[in-house]
Amino acid sequence: MDWQSSSLIDYVYDNSASCLAQITVCVSDTVCNRYLAPVLQACMAQCDRDRCQLVTQQFYADMPHNVAEMLVMCKCDPSDHACWEMTSALHSGTCGAQTRICQDTVNQCVQDTGCRELLKSFREKCWGPEDGQCRDSDLQTDECITRMDPARIHGADAECKIAFLKTLGTSLHYPCACKGMRHDDLLSCNTVHDVLHNRSHFMTPLKSVSGPTKPHEINESEQDPSWPHDYVLYAFATVLLVGVAVLIPLAVASKIWMLTKKEKTKYQPHQKSNCVLGL
Structure with a gap:
């Protein structure tokens, strides 16, 4: 069909x-x-x-x-x-019901050849050369992750949207949270969650966001x-x-x-x- x-x-x-x-x-x-x-x-x-x-x-x-x-x-x-x-x-x-630490979803993606290429394409299409380029061995490091600044993402760009959509179904979109993270780890975790789970970055017209979004938490007694x-x-x-x-x-x-x-x-x-x- x-x-x-x-x-x-x-x-x-x-x-x-x-x-x-x-x-x-x-x-x-x-x-x-x-x-x-x-x-x-x-x-x-x-x-x-x-x-x-x-x-x-x-x-x-x-x-x-x-x-x-x-x-x-x-x-x-x-x-x-x-x-x-x-x-x-x-x-x-x-x-x-499994929820992962957000950095772990990136680590799992980098270990898979197909997902790693999709992640690299996503970075190249959605950020400038100074932010999007990282060596394969550095893709999961805090320094490389934090360069995916949500404030600098080209979310309204058609090629960026397409690159993002191609990552769906990969480990990058597994449910994740930042519970227990602190300092640099918390910054990296929130960056991953905001970039991959905050759809407002890619909407047309682009919705303004005041800062990184927090992972959604479901109250088990209410759901x-x-x-x-x-x-x-x-x-x-x-x-x-x-x-x-x-x-x-x-x-x-x-x-x-x-x-x-x-x-x-x-x-x-x-x-x-x-x-x-x-x-």
């Missing part, structure tokens, strides 16, 4: 919608739905880590730039835990881990039930989801099983 037949081929995203709304737009499109299904199956329904990373990289590598930007350059409200969980699953190429999983599975069920050739408007999909949530006890287990088997 070719992206040229997608209704999203000329889609223009204005940075105003939430990430969950943009994912629903993808679900409602026949082509985007088909490519998204393996990602959800490997990264959420079954949590197959190796396959999750592979299909996530393939998902973003094959899609048009404007569709990738729609799904990645979106926003989650700081209190919207479901949105953060969903975007983590679709952007990181991993699954499960409902089944919520984002149910949200997309119900959306998939809606599309599949009416036929893959039919486009479901966002408003209709949202209403169906709300109705199914009200009848969760009656319908949820059966629909989860059918949706996963049908992918």
Whole structure:
């Protein structure tokens, strides 16, 4: 199935919608739905880590730039835990609850030849020569990391955005935090997190940021881990039930989801099983 037949081929995203709304737009499109299904199956329904990373990289590598930007350059409200969980699953190429120290995600990337080349390209496209160049052996050092100054990033540049999007599905986007870090280690950790997890640097028009963002922390007592999983599975069920050739408007999909949530006890287990088997 070719992206040229997608209704999203000329889609223009204005940075105003939430990430969950943009994912629903993808679900409602026949082509985007088909490519998204393996990602959800490997990264959420079954949590197959190796396959999750592979299909996530393939998902973003094959899609048009404007569709990738729609799904990645979106926003989650700081209190919207479901949105953060969903975007983590679709952007990181991993699954499960493991959170790493941010420098460790860079170290892991540098050890992999393919990821290392993507990191080098990202640095070259998004910073000037004086900031972007580091020897391969120095890419994970504090000195090299801190030269990726968020204030100097060329985030609005098309080539920079493309280089950033190509890193999706690699270890660079694994969920990370800076707990326990101090002094230079904390500075490096916050730099990595701000550059790779703060989408505002790459949005058009570029959103201003006052400083490095702090890693998002989820309160386990408040989060409902089944919520984002149910949200997309119900959306998939809606599309599949009416036929893959039919486009479901966002408003209709949202209403169906709300109705199914009200009848969760009656319908949820059966629909989860059918949706996963049908992918």
